[in-house]
Amino acid sequence: EPEVTQTPSHQVTQMGQEVILRCVPISNHLYFYWYRQILGQKVEFLVSFYNNEISEKSEIFDDQFSVERPDGSNFTLKIRSTKLEDSAMYFCASRRTGMNTEAFFGQGTRLTVV
Amino acid sequence: RKEVEQDPGPFNVPEGATVAFNCTYSNSASQSFFWYRQDCRKEPKLLMSVYSSGNEDGRFTAQLNRASQYISLLIRDSKLSDSATYLCVVILDTGRRALTFGSGTRLQVQP
Numbered sequence: 001e002p003e004v005t006q007t008p009s010h011q012v013t014q015m016g017q018e019v020i021l022r023c024v025p026i027s028n029h030l031y032f033y034w035y036r037q038i039l040g041q042k043v044e045f046l047v048s049f050y051n052n053e054i055s056e057k058s059e060i061f062d063d064q065f066s067v068e069r070p071d072g073s074n075f076t077l078k079i080r081s082t083k084l085e086d087s088a089m090y091f092c093a094s095r096r097t098g099m100n101t102e103a104f105f106g107q108g109t110r111l112t113v114v
Numbered sequence: 115r116k117e118v119e120q121d122p123g124p125f126n127v128p129e130g131a132t133v134a135f136n137c138t139y140s141n142s143a144s145q146s147f148f149w150y151r152q153d154c155r156k157e158p159k160l161l162m163s164v165y166s167s168g169n170e171d172g173r174f175t176a177q178l179n180r181a182s183q184y185i186s187l188l189i190r191d192s193k194l195s196d197s198a199t200y201l202c203v204v205i206l207d208t209g210r211r212a213l214t215f216g217s218g219t220r221l222q223v224q225p
Contacts, residue, residue, distance in 0.1 A: 031211055042217040043158060043201065056212050091157055093213075100146045100165070103213050105157040 002026045006092050006106035013082055013113055021077045021109045023092030031095040032075045033103065034067065036060070036088040043091070049075065082113045115140050118204050120216035128224055131192045135219045137202030138184045146205040147178055149187045151198045152218065158201055161187075192223045 005024045013019050025032050034046040047057040047067055054067065066078045075094075079086055089110050093103040120137045127133050139147075147164035162169065164176040164185050175188040185202055202216035 033212065035215075043152075043215040045212045045214065048212045050211065058212075089155070095211075100163050102148060102160040102163065105159070107157050 002104075004092055004094055004104050004106035006090075006109050008109060009107065010110045011112070013111070015084060015113055016081050019079050019082055019111065021079075021090050021092075021111070023075045023077070023106055024073055025075055025092065025094030026104055027073070028096065029094035029104075030097050031055075031103075032069070033093040033095070034077045035091045035093065035105075037091065037108075038088045046077070079111075082111075084113050087111055087113045116216075117141065117206065117214050118202055118216040120202050120219050122217055122219060124220040124222050126222045126224060127192055129192055129194060131223075132188065132190045133192060133221060134189075135187045135200055135202075135221075136184055137186070137216050138182075139202075139204045139206075140183070141204075141206045142180075142183060144183075144204050144206050147176075147185050148203040148213070149174075149176055149185075150201040150203050150215075152201055153198050158203075158215075161200070189221075192221075194223050194225060197221055197223045 007022045032049040037043045045058045047061045048055045064080045068076045089108045091108045092106040095103040118139050149161040150158040151161045152158045162171050164178045168177045173190045177186045199218040199220045201218045203213050
């Protein structure tokens with residue numbers, strides 16, 4: 001069964017450092033998403049990506065964040081200068097087009113900023 | 115008002131019990147509705163989509179009430195393995211494709 005894969009599973013970084021979280025969405029999906037979940041809190045939308053551009057972003061997704069689809073298979077989230085409050089689980093998801101189509105989530109990257 | 119609202123629980127029920135969760139959404143133009151399940155520190159996984167006519171999958175029944183803007187999930191004959199957080203997920207309107215999550219309802223099924 002096709003699945004969304006994310007690497008690394010856990011990343012520890014120092015405050016102020018740049019991190020890149022990687023995702024390989026399901027191959028015939030056209031919508032890609034990044035979500036984050038701070039421990040004990042709800043799943044929060046960051047950004048959606050369609051047709052090689054950002055289609056929507058939340059207020060969390062400020063200038064410190066960027067996304068890229070560099071080679072047609074990978075989908076990356078970059079945080080330029082990490083803060084302590086960026087510590088969270090980051091989930092990538094992908095989805096086909098059409099109504100009532102579910103999003104499939106990767107297993108997540110746990111980011112710890114120290 | 116929150117876009118998608120759920121009772122956080124926890125719901126503590128004995129094995130075999132029937133339990134129901136509700137979720138309300140604020141935007142009447144919302145298009146698609148889902149229940150996801152999330153185990154501790156894992157990714158959300160689809161439990162079932164919610165269709166206008168209501169739908170059932172084994173022990174799970176989902177209902178949608180557009181007039182009142184709520185979705186429900188009924189779990190019959192609860193199993194220990196049903197213990198998880200149940201997430202109500204809505205795609206808000208035709209112009210947006212992001213899934214919006216409720217904060218989740220935690221279910222603990224006890225032996």
